[in-house]
Every structure is written in structure tokens, then in C-alpha cells.
Amino acid sequence: MAAYIRFTNFGTRRFQNLLQWQNIRFTSTVFQPINKVLIANRGEIACRVMQSAKKMAIQTVAVYSEADVQSMHVSMADETYYIGPAASQESYLNQKKIIEVAKYTGAQAIHPGYGFLSENAEFAELCQKEGIIFVGPPSSAIRDMGIKSTSKHIMSSAGVPVIEGYHGDDQSDSRLKQEAEHIGFPVMIKAVRGGGGKGMRTAMTVEDFDSQLQSARTEAMKSFGDDVMLIEKFVERPRHVEVQVFGDKHGNYVYLFERDCSVQRRHQKIIEEAPAPGISETTRKSLGEAAVRAAQAVNYVGAGTVEFIMDRDEKFYFMEMNTRLQVEHPVTEMVTGTDLVEWQLKVAAGDRLPVLQDELKLKGHAFEARIYAEDPDNNFMPGAGPLLHLSTPPPASDVRIETGVRQGDEVSVHYDPMIAKLVVWADDRQSALRKCRAKLRQYNIVGLTTNIRFLEDLASHPSFESGDVHTGFIDQHYSELFPRRTLSHNVVCQAAVALVSLERIQTWNSALESKDPFSPFAMETGSRINHEFKRTITLNDGDKSIDVQLSYIRDDTYVIVIGDKSYHVYAMLDTVADKNILRSVVDGVHSKASVDGSYQLKLPTPKFILETSATAPTAGAIAPMPGVIEKVNVKVGDTVKAGQPLLIMIAMKMEYVIQAPKSGVIKEIPHNVGETVNKGVTLIKLED
Incomplete structure (x- = not known):
């Protein structure tokens, strides 16, 4: 078997010829130092990357859209460049423009953060073509792990446990239904290019299957431009446990233990912790080793997360691999004493991992609570608008406030409605949970409805305190988490x-x-x-x-x-x-x-203003949140029935179908496709 030696740029031609003569193979790689990095993102993650870059004396370049002119990440960067309108397709997803800015500024590297271009194989290849370091894995790894059906085959071959399912080429509705019946209900229907809960539905019975399949296909096509589906066995009361892995260009791999992200709404995480509660050391080691095998199978480089579904018996199955830095990475940093963004930048420049597996130890317990502009009492409907007042707990070594907004900033309808991440650490889980609740009570936000009170109730629930968590936690304990409150x-x-x-x-x-x-x-x-x-x-x-x-x-x-x-x-x-x-x-x-505390009481709008307001209640469909009109399904003069879909809105990267509140005839459609509308605006006027 031939030996492999990796050269840096110090080898001589004569020495290389000698190695070839001895039949020893080599690869010549010039590792490029990173002195300036462009962050191809916005908000909290852009600010987070800049913090580590500045600590490493690396200059930072920010890009921003029209909506982010006054944003926090723009003010933090050493250099800033406008790249387009508010819509992400015309700004943060504009690959050509971002590359142009990187080359113009002399940035040697681009850090994609999470979301946007972070898992875009074409963008990673474009960076390589232009001689720019992509702070992430090779495009081949992104592509292999980005398509769920492909990743399942790779994982199965690598000895990583995979859940029973159908990942075949025959995508006819009848074949998918047949496979679902063969697997046995309930089943999960997933877009092969999915992520963030988009293009994912659960069919509990065969009668549910057709409607859930069509819903998943529609959302997948809109989100990913691909409606290919896979079918998986649905694990009842599953836990969502994920493992942080890291690889370098020298073949070294480590796992930084696991996180539990089971408590979710709309298939999206809301509170995370590390390590996962109640897991044995044997299972912890097995999870980590399986995650490393997954990374090795695709020659992974950089930070990645291998996500598993775990049943009550601690049996776990590969779900997917996120080929980027996760939103919840701070809890791992807190319990391992690491800076994963610093690791990313070093590994991307060609350095070896700073530690080996036996040098990594778990210490204490950490929680992350995601604070969103949303209304939990209205099915977690997202909101947008100005932050009139914002005060947070004081940051400390055991309390991190990860945010990209300040008082007076606007939560934009065009992007994710997350305001901040509250991250706390303590010696044990119960102490960390008490600290999390205490710090949530110190958070005060005025101007937007938030989920802070819900997070407090969630963190105080006896089942959550005991660590009895699963992905259906909110539905199971709905009555306790959404009590009928009487104001004293x-x-x-x-x-x-x-x-x-x-x-x-x-x-x-x-x-x-x-x-x-x-x-x-x-x-x-x-x-x-x-x-x-x-x-x-x-x-x-x-x-x-x-x-x-x-x-x-x-x-x-x-x-x-x-x-x-x-x-x-x-x-x-x-x-x-x-x-x-x-x-x-x-x-x-x-x-x-x-005064800006947990209860929000409002002064009512005077009647004479309400009667003359453009947003006064009207017989018709009302915008439930700020958003962009994506599609109108009706025209003036159409007769509609109560509950019939009238139009589709896009808000905070989510799709919302606006239905007719009653039967009637379409009298007026005041707004056009592509328009941004505020909450409470009349979208469709109806008459009897």
C-alpha cells in the first residue's frame, strides 16, 4: 500500500522527484493564511463570526441589504458593502455580487454563517474557482449530505444506523403511498433537499397520506426548487439528539458530544441543551463515534452536525447532517470550553484541530433559549416591526446574549424573526435551568410580541425539569403551557x-x-x-x-x-x-x-381614529402578520366559500395560506403580488 505525504509549500522539486522514484505519493497544498474574512450573512450569526475574527486579529467585511443599512452587523465590521434590495434572493443569496465584494476587498475567505448560502454546494465550488477559501466543508460533502436519499445510502454503507424508509427514484404518488403502507403508519414525508422543517409532513393514517404528500411537495418546490420526497417510519415520542463533529484537512476528526433539541414548534427548535439529559455514557460514546464515521464517509472538513432520532430505549437512527455551523453551537462551546468559529477559521486556513478526542471533556450543563418575535398564543405567528425597548440580562462568563439587534432596530419581515439567543451555563442541569429562568425574567422587550413568557413556562414545566423531553412535548403539554391567564x-x-x-x-x-x-x-x-x-x-x-x-x-x-x-x-x-x-x-x-416587564397592557386606539384608519376591520381577509404577497388565487367577481384559500403570504421565510373568513363574492383585491403589507391590512374584500 502506497504511503501518502501531504506537502506544504516548502518542498523542492528535487525532493518531490525522489519521492516519485520511490513510489511514494504526495499532494502539494499551499495553506493560505486568513487576514481578512467576508461574512456572507446578517444578524446574530454575522456578529458572532466577527467577534471571533476580531479576537484573532482578522479583519472583517460585512455585506448588507437595503433593509439592513443601520443593522448591528454593519456597524461591527471593519468594512461594509451594499449588495441589493431587502429580498434575500437579490442580496444575501446573490452569489456573484458577494464574490465581487470579496475580490474587491481582498478577503481571502468567506464565512457563510448558517442559512442563506451556507449549504450551497455551487457557491462553495464558485469560491474555490475564484481562489477564495470557503469556511466550510468541500462542495462534495455538502452535496452528498444535502440530498437526504443520497446521505442515507452513504450512512448505511458507513455503518451508521439508518431508520427504515423509502428513498427510491419512483416518485409517483401511488408508489410513495404503497411504500408508506409497506413501512406502516405513522410515517414521515420529507423533501430530500429539506431543512428547517420545510417540506416535512406526518401522515398518521393512510387517509391522511395524499393531502400531506401534496402539502409537502408544494412547500418543498417553493423552498428548494425540488419536490422529490422520501418516506420514513415515524418514531413515536422521539428525541432529537445531535452531535457536533469537526474535521480538518489532515484527516483528524473529533466529536464534541451531543445536544438535545427535542422541544420544537413547527418542526423548528426553540430550546436546546448540552449534554442531552439522561443519556448513558455508553450511548454518548456510541453517538459520537457514529457521528465521526458519518463525517469520515464524506471526507468532511470544518464544523458539522449529525442529527439523530432516538427512541425511548436510547436506540438512535441517522436523520441528516447539517454541513455548517448550527444556531445552537454556543451550548457546545459552553460545556467544552471551545470557540468553534475560531476552529472554523483555523481549519479553513489549513491548521490542524487544536485538540484530539481524548483531550475533550464535558463540563457542566448549558441551555440556549431562542427569543423570537412571535405570538405563541396564536400558533407562534411571527411578527415584525421596531424594538421600541430592549433590555437584557448583563452578559457574563456563564451568560451569553447572542444577538444582532439593538433597541430601536427593526425585526424585518424579510428574514428570520429571531431576536436573540440566551445561553447560560452552570455546574449541573438543575442549576443551569434555574439560571435560564431567572435570566429570561430579566429580558424586557416592548414593541413586538415575543415568546419569552412561553419560554419561562416551558423551562418551569415539571416534565421538562425532569428531562422527559421529546419532539411532541409542546402538543402533549399544551394545556399547561398555554394556560388561561387571569391578570391580577x-x-x-x-x-x-x-x-x-x-x-x-x-x-x-x-x-x-x-x-x-x-x-x-x-x-x-x-x-x-x-x-x-x-x-x-x-x-x-x-x-x-x-x-x-x-x-x-x-x-x-x-x-x-x-x-x-x-x-x-x-x-x-x-x-x-x-x-x-x-x-x-x-x-x-x-x-x-x-415597567417594561412580563405583562403587556395596551392603551386602546381612540374610536375616532379607528373608524378612519386604513387598517380598520373590514369584511374580508386580514393579514395576520407583516409579509409579502406571494400568490393570489382568486380574482374580482369570484364566488368563494368559507375556508377557501385566497392568497399566499411569505413572512419570515415561512409560507402562510390566507383563507376566506366567510362565503361571499370577491369585491376588491387591494394589493398586488410582490407587495409588502403590514399586519391587520385588508388583503381581500368580500361582499355577501
């Missing part, structure tokens, strides 16, 4: 007093700027002779209106009446570290709360 009068009192106190501060500041700061008319309490300050405030708790009668007595003391109950309230508003903190006593009960 104590909280309503605090909200009313906080509102009045904030107005007082604003009035006083305005008075100081006026020519008569001591005028009684400059005081919001109306301190006038023979006049008692009374006020009725109406607050909206969701769809419910609450009338609050407030009387000012003296020195921050109030009497508040809600319904037939009266409360004696003392309250003071302080500003601490840019946060408005309300200290109150309601009928002897002492409280301290952030």
Missing part, C-alpha cells in the same frame, strides 16, 4: 400607576424646558385650587378592556377602583441602569417590577 388587580394597579408616573416625568421635563416651569397647568396632577385629581384609564389585556379609576391623594399615594373593588396604593418610579423600576405597595403587599 395588583398588576393592573401597578400598570395604571406606572403610566401616570411616566406621564408625570414627561410633563415635568417639558415644564423645565418651558418659560414657566412652576405653572400649575404644567403639572399632570392638575394641582389647582378646589380641584381633586381623578382619572379613568382604560387598559387592554388582549381583547379584554379594564377600566381603572385612579384618584391621587398625596405624595405618590393613590386610591384605585377596579370594578367593585378599591385599593390603596403607594408607588414610586425609579430609573436604575436605564430601566424604569416601580416600587409599590398595594393594600399592604410590597412589589418591585420593571
Whole structure:
């Protein structure tokens, strides 16, 4: 068997000839140092890559779309370049433009982050053709692992456990249904080029199969331009366990243990942890070794994640390999003391892995909670708009705030609605979970509905605390995770007093700027002779209106009446570290709360404004979230039935079918395909 020697650029022609004469093969590789890297991404991951690059004294180049002119990643970079309109197809997916910027700036490497071009084999090949380092695996590995049917065959040959299924060429509906019946229901229907839960459906019975197949095909074609499907046996109560692997150009491979990402909504992860709870050391070792075999089978280089489905008996089966850095990589970094982005940049430049397998040790436990602009009470409907107020827990060695937005920034309808990732570490799982809950309570966001309260409830659920997690966790515990909340009068009192106190501060500041700061008319309490300050405030708790009668007595003391109950309230508003903190006593009960806290109460829109507003309720279909109109299925004059699909919207990379709220005739279609619309806008007007 011939020996292989890898040369760097120090070999001489004479020495090479000598090796050839002795029948010793070699490859000549010039490892190029990275002094400047272009990040072909945006938001949180672009900022994350820049942090490690700056630590390594590598200059950074940012690219940005029209929607991201004022974004955080643009302000962090050493150089920034505009690459196109907000739509990702015209900006962050514009391969030619990104390559042009890299060559113009002299960037030796391109880091794709995750999403966008990170798993695009053609882009990896284009980088190689242009002499630019692609910070990721070879295009062959991306291509092999990107097509699910191909990857299953490779994994099976490599001795990695693969779940029973059909990955054949015959894609007729009848053949797929026949294979599903042979496997036995329930089955998973998956797009072979899928990812992120797109093009994936579950058919529980044979009667469900046809409709679920068509739905999966439609979404797959729109997302990936390919509607080829595979059928797999559905594992009941499965866990989603994935292994972080790393390879270099010298044939070295390591696994950095596993993460549990079982708790998901819409087939997308919402909270992750490392290591996976309740897994034996034997299983942990088997998982890691199987993941390394998977990486070796495709000559993988760089950071990758091998995802497995695990049943109750800790039997695991290969699901897919993500040939990029994962969103949840920070939990692995926290329990292994590594910087995976630094590893990526070093390995891409030709360095060896900094450690070998026996040098990697697990330490403690880490959680990552993804904070999204979405409404959990409305089927996790994504939102968009400005972050009017944003305050976070203070970062520390055991608390990471991974984000790409600041107060005042906009969560764009064109991209993923993730606001931040809260990552915590502690010595053990229970301590880390307590820390996660505590830090979530310190997060305050105003301007957008978020999932923070849901994450708190999830992290407090007894089954989650015990580590009894699986991919159907949210559905199983729906009633406990979405309880019917009744807002206490104590909280309503605090909200009313906080509102009045904030107005007082604003009035006083305005008075100081006026020519008569001591005028009684400059005081919001109306301190006038023979006049008692009374006020009725109406607050909206969701769809419910609450009338609050407030009387000012003296020195921050109030009497508040809600319904037939009266409360004696003392309250003071302080500003601490840019946060408005309300200290109150309601009928002897002492409280301290952030004004921008966990409860969101709204002042109702005045009726005269609502009646003249362009977004006033209309008989027709209303946009449930901001988005882009992708397709209109009807025309003016058509007769439709209740529930009939009218149009398709794209919001935050997801497809939403807007249905007719009632039967009727299409009277007007105010917006065209391609238009961006706000939440609450009338999309289709109907008449009886």
C-alpha cells in the first residue's frame, strides 16, 4: 500500500522527484493564511463570526441589504458593502455580487454563517474557482449530505444506523403511498433537499397520506426548487439528539458530544441543551463515534452536525447532517470550553484541530433559549416591526446574549424573526435551568410580541425539569403551557400607576424646558385650587378592556377602583441602569417590577381614529402578520366559500395560506403580488 505525504509549500522539486522514484505519493497544498474574512450573512450569526475574527486579529467585511443599512452587523465590521434590495434572493443569496465584494476587498475567505448560502454546494465550488477559501466543508460533502436519499445510502454503507424508509427514484404518488403502507403508519414525508422543517409532513393514517404528500411537495418546490420526497417510519415520542463533529484537512476528526433539541414548534427548535439529559455514557460514546464515521464517509472538513432520532430505549437512527455551523453551537462551546468559529477559521486556513478526542471533556450543563418575535398564543405567528425597548440580562462568563439587534432596530419581515439567543451555563442541569429562568425574567422587550413568557413556562414545566423531553412535548403539554391567564388587580394597579408616573416625568421635563416651569397647568396632577385629581384609564389585556379609576391623594399615594373593588396604593418610579423600576405597595403587599416587564397592557386606539384608519376591520381577509404577497388565487367577481384559500403570504421565510373568513363574492383585491403589507391590512374584500 502506497504511503501518502501531504506537502506544504516548502518542498523542492528535487525532493518531490525522489519521492516519485520511490513510489511514494504526495499532494502539494499551499495553506493560505486568513487576514481578512467576508461574512456572507446578517444578524446574530454575522456578529458572532466577527467577534471571533476580531479576537484573532482578522479583519472583517460585512455585506448588507437595503433593509439592513443601520443593522448591528454593519456597524461591527471593519468594512461594509451594499449588495441589493431587502429580498434575500437579490442580496444575501446573490452569489456573484458577494464574490465581487470579496475580490474587491481582498478577503481571502468567506464565512457563510448558517442559512442563506451556507449549504450551497455551487457557491462553495464558485469560491474555490475564484481562489477564495470557503469556511466550510468541500462542495462534495455538502452535496452528498444535502440530498437526504443520497446521505442515507452513504450512512448505511458507513455503518451508521439508518431508520427504515423509502428513498427510491419512483416518485409517483401511488408508489410513495404503497411504500408508506409497506413501512406502516405513522410515517414521515420529507423533501430530500429539506431543512428547517420545510417540506416535512406526518401522515398518521393512510387517509391522511395524499393531502400531506401534496402539502409537502408544494412547500418543498417553493423552498428548494425540488419536490422529490422520501418516506420514513415515524418514531413515536422521539428525541432529537445531535452531535457536533469537526474535521480538518489532515484527516483528524473529533466529536464534541451531543445536544438535545427535542422541544420544537413547527418542526423548528426553540430550546436546546448540552449534554442531552439522561443519556448513558455508553450511548454518548456510541453517538459520537457514529457521528465521526458519518463525517469520515464524506471526507468532511470544518464544523458539522449529525442529527439523530432516538427512541425511548436510547436506540438512535441517522436523520441528516447539517454541513455548517448550527444556531445552537454556543451550548457546545459552553460545556467544552471551545470557540468553534475560531476552529472554523483555523481549519479553513489549513491548521490542524487544536485538540484530539481524548483531550475533550464535558463540563457542566448549558441551555440556549431562542427569543423570537412571535405570538405563541396564536400558533407562534411571527411578527415584525421596531424594538421600541430592549433590555437584557448583563452578559457574563456563564451568560451569553447572542444577538444582532439593538433597541430601536427593526425585526424585518424579510428574514428570520429571531431576536436573540440566551445561553447560560452552570455546574449541573438543575442549576443551569434555574439560571435560564431567572435570566429570561430579566429580558424586557416592548414593541413586538415575543415568546419569552412561553419560554419561562416551558423551562418551569415539571416534565421538562425532569428531562422527559421529546419532539411532541409542546402538543402533549399544551394545556399547561398555554394556560388561561387571569391578570391580577395588583398588576393592573401597578400598570395604571406606572403610566401616570411616566406621564408625570414627561410633563415635568417639558415644564423645565418651558418659560414657566412652576405653572400649575404644567403639572399632570392638575394641582389647582378646589380641584381633586381623578382619572379613568382604560387598559387592554388582549381583547379584554379594564377600566381603572385612579384618584391621587398625596405624595405618590393613590386610591384605585377596579370594578367593585378599591385599593390603596403607594408607588414610586425609579430609573436604575436605564430601566424604569416601580416600587409599590398595594393594600399592604410590597412589589418591585420593571415597567417594561412580563405583562403587556395596551392603551386602546381612540374610536375616532379607528373608524378612519386604513387598517380598520373590514369584511374580508386580514393579514395576520407583516409579509409579502406571494400568490393570489382568486380574482374580482369570484364566488368563494368559507375556508377557501385566497392568497399566499411569505413572512419570515415561512409560507402562510390566507383563507376566506366567510362565503361571499370577491369585491376588491387591494394589493398586488410582490407587495409588502403590514399586519391587520385588508388583503381581500368580500361582499355577501
